[in-house]
Amino acid sequence: MRQSREHAETLGAQTAAQAVTAERLRIAREMHDTVAHSIGIVALQAGAARQLGGITDREREILTLVGRGLSNTEIAAELVISVATVKTYVTRLLSKLDARDRVQLVILAYETGLVTLPR
Template sequence: MTIRVVLTDDQPLVRAALQMVITDTADIEVVGEAGDGAEAVRLTEELAPDVVVMDLRMPGMDGIEATRLITTGTGSTRVVVLTTFDDDDYVYGALHAGASGFLVKDMALDDILAAVRIVAAGDALIAPAVTRRLIKEFTARPASTPPRAELGGITDREREVLTLVGRGLSNTEIAAELFISVATAKTYLTRLLAKLHARDRVQLVILAYEAGLVAPSK
């Protein structure tokens, strides 16, 4: 099945570069392009793409607000944020707005395409460089931030799994860490998503940090 994508960036050259690569990709198709957030929201409502690749800093409506409007809408479109290293202040806001992927523009184009496929399949992906910025965000916060009340409904084992998710471990790495099968790790992840009403793995990472389950590196 072809993944339908809307490209959103106020720089035509960035959109053209992505469009050129995607043209040679059999399983991904660009169905629309937008130069600002408002246009991205309109195209999403009109075209119902599988994924919107979203820049953050744009004139008019920025990528955070556009992401929020898209992910809280009635459709199933998911958002991959594609931004630059100097957007530290935007990381937390974009993830909370509902983005399922957060990538940086100097990544290899093949990695960006792989991320689109991962998000379209219902998973989530955060680039390692962005994970470090997310950790930095929480490092600057008071250490006494209280756990979220909704974490009270999970088991001790699920709390362990959530902690490892917050540390950025994959299902395979979680399985090795806890001496369980990968299938069991996936089962725990599914339970956490349901119990915590989380959209995807990205939101579980946020919850792990907000609950104080992961201690940011100093």
């Protein structure tokens, strides 16, 4: 009986701790989203979007999908184009935006507001 009561108390404490942790995580995510949104606005106001002036609508679409973390194969399936075509677009974006690699394209997609953090 005593063990059963202790076990119930332990489970209750664990449940309470998990609820507190979940609420803290929710608040942290909300704060993160708010800050990220503000940073995105500041980046746009600072002129980061001007860097995209020389790209086509399709390249912008590809950049958005790259920014969301999709692979070339996933982008090809999403847009119903070949993987080779996606690679060509990514290569053009790297050149036009003077980006060293795909990571820089992702950063640029966030900085320009094409991609925002999921809620």
